[in-house]
Amino acid sequence: MTSPRRAAGETFDLLSAELIAAFNGWRPGLSSWDESTLDAWARRAFQLQFEGNTPYRKYCEARRVGPSDVNGWRDFVPVPTEAFRVVDLLVGPGVDPGLVFRTSGTTRGRSAQGRHLVRCPELYRASLRAGFRAFVYDEDNPAKIVTLPPSFTHDADSSLGWMLDDLRVGIGLGDGVSVASTAGIDWGKLDTEVRESAEGGRPLCLLGTTLGFAEWLDRLEDGRSVASKLPEGTLLMDTGGEKGREGLERGRLLRGLEDQLGIAPPSIVNEFGMTELLSQRYGHGDPAVPLIGPPWLRSIVLDPVTLEEVPRGETGILCHFDLANLGSVCAVLTEDQGRAAGDGIEWVGRTEGAPPRGCSLATAELLEAQGNA
16 A cells, blocks of 8 residues: 555656646747646646645645635645745655755845755756746757856855756757856956857857846946957846845946947846746846746735735735746745736835735744644
């Protein structure tokens, strides 16, 4: 007789394998991922997470929600991002996660770091590569990928480091390079890549943080780095917004990069992601609106107090549903402010000060559910 623990593991393995195949097979406009398709996946994912993720099950039970109450992705009980700091959310008792990512702690300090336990790195990889190919990278014109931030081997709890490492070695011709060093960015190595691209005609796909590119622009403008017009087809993807540097304006950054390197704003992509989610959204130019992602990543905008969905176009807090989060929790309530825009969302900014009341209450309920079980 199969034990419940082994049965739950086999169910996860089966469903994750099906999702990997579905993610790998998805192409924008060619694959059907309508609402009914997503809802069918969502029902199976909730059943798995309800049965196999004990902290999440207790939380759902406290809210009187079970598998029979979930007809689709909108019916999921979302956990606040704070939950990743106070409980371990992983499908399968006693299972060792394949990866552990930690949040940066920039908002409340390193002591407030959360951690996302990733049971199946291959599922993350399938979602990551599918979205990147669809919204950023042209495989018919394989640019050389150059990454600026530290790799995962140097920053072993960084979801960004893992993401960029995987794209560098797994996308295009597989000849991408990192220009990171233990001291930061190796500017000499980056200058070499720029010069060889300009002289040889091979476009680059430059991946880094908004802050890192702003530092590069400073060097380009004062002559400390090489300014060369890069070939047509060159792309630049910046991750993150304008936080971390006083007065940083992304619009000025894009105009400066166009002046110094010839990269037009439509070829500059802003990636929107977070440690608690394994799928990403992307927006082109400035402003980077709408931020769009693969069809297994959906977002709704909620009232910060009642957590009821607000009318389209109004600002509220963002709540995301991500099937790639199969091994943890698919529905995540954030403290980010945003609104619906086109086929995606517009990120407005972080909530300053105390968390929104709805998020605080949700965290309190989650902790109470764990203590009362």
